[in-house]
Amino acid sequence: MKEQGKIWMNGKLVPFKNAKVHVLTHALHYSTAVFEGIRCYKTTKGPAIFRLPEHVDRLFKSAKMYSMNIPYSRKDIADGIIKTVQSSGLKECYIRPIAYYSYGVLGLTPTPNKVDVAIACWEWNVGESSAGKVRGARCKVSSWLRIDSRSQPMQAKAASNYANAALARVEALKDGYDEAIMLNYHGKVSEGSAENIFTVNKGEIATPPLNAGILDGITRDSTIKIARSEGISVVEREIDRDELYISDEVFMTGTAAEIKSVTEIDNVPVGDGKPGEVTRKLQSLFYDVSRGRDERFSEWLVPI
Numbered sequence: 001m002k003e004q005g006k007i008w009m010n011g012k013l014v015p016f017k018n019a020k021v022h023v024l025t026h027a028l029h030y031s032t033a034v035f036e037g038i039r040c041y042k043t044t045k046g047p048a049i050f051r052l053p054e055h056v057d058r059l060f061k062s063a064k065m066y067s068m069n070i071p072y073s074r075k076d077i078a079d080g081i082i083k084t085v086q087s088s089g090l091k092e093c094y095i096r097p098i099a100y101y102s103y104g105v106l107g108l109t110p111t112p113n114k115v116d117v118a119i120a121c122w123e124w125n126v127g128e129s130s131a132g133k134v135r136g137a138r139c140k141v142s143s144w145l146r147i148d149s150r151s152q153p154m155q156a157k158a159a160s161n162y163a164n165a166a167l168a169r170v171e172a173l174k175d176g177y178d179e180a181i182m183l184n185y186h187g188k189v190s191e192g193s194a195e196n197i198f199t200v201n202k203g204e205i206a207t208p209p210l211n212a213g214i215l216d217g218i219t220r221d222s223t224i225k226i227a228r229s230e231g232i233s234v235v236e237r238e239i240d241r242d243e244l245y246i247s248d249e250v251f252m253t254g255t256a257a258e259i260k261s262v263t264e265i266d267n268v269p270v271g272d273g274k275p276g277e278v279t280r281k282l283q284s285l286f287y288d289v290s291r292g293r294d295e296r297f298s299e300w301l302v303p304i
């Protein structure tokens with residue numbers, strides 16, 4: 001990671017290399033952190049942050065589900081995000097706000113500790129999300145089941161949800177795939193390790209509902225709205241593993257991945273094994289929307 005600009009820590013911009021936490025920080029030991037992943041894009045009107053209020057809102061909802069009180073307002077955090085990006089001088093970047101229980105009392109109970117907030121941004125390494133954009137991703141249905149809301153609130157973007165996702169991601173990579181697809185405890189498709197998932201059949205798009213134990217993805221929501229604006233039908237319904245293999249197209253969405261095509265699952269080609277027409281159309285529409293080239297969705301971009 002190239003260190004560029006400053007990191008916002010509890011209201012102050014500090015040099016990148018000074019943004020440190022104590023080794024006995026509660027969140028480091030017990031995963032007591034909630035965070036966001038946001039993108040700033042180079043748009044026709046200059047750098048702009050994609051769906052900033054929605055991301056800030058999700059951060060606060062994630063904290064609420066864990067009874068964590070973020071000691072700042074939504075406006076403080078949104079302003080902090082903008083200042084952090086401005087300090088970096090970057091026109092395009094990935095932004096990571098995180099709220100976490102900090103250092104002081106180290107036992108399971110997090111609440112005696114202060115909640116600290118940090119916001120960092122860095123240049124996005126396109127390589128990380130490129131698999132699937134051009135040739136299509138090869139995915140493995142994971143042997144790890146996605147945890148569900150009986151154990152942890154899955155609509156919280158909480159650090160603790162990612163141990164399960166990382167197991168699936170590492171397993172898929174070790175087995176030579178690009179990404180994992182996780183089933184839930186009911187055997188239904190839930191999501192990728194860091195993306196939501198969609199199938200396309202006869203021009204109709206389907207995606208698992210929120211109660212499949214998925215994150216309420218902001219790219220998922222954007223994709224549904226963009227598709228519907230083009231007259232493409234989108235339904236939220238349970239998806240069986242079988243359907244993945246016989247769908248015309250499968251794609252994934254996420255802030256990092258944007259919209260990526262899935263062309264192979266467990267060594268079975270999806271459709272003809274090439275990125276499908278609907279996926280390519282949505283990729284191109286999403287590209288235009290996020291780069292400020294589609295006036296219909298210009299309110300999704302907050303200029304910095």
Ligand SMILES: Cc1ncc(COP(=O)(O)O)c(C=O)c1O
Nearest residue numbers: 194195196215217218219254255
């Ligand atoms: C588990 C999981 N699902 C879905 C997503 C996609 O969400 P979004 O589009 O808001 O980035 C992410 C991305 O962070 C994720 O980690």
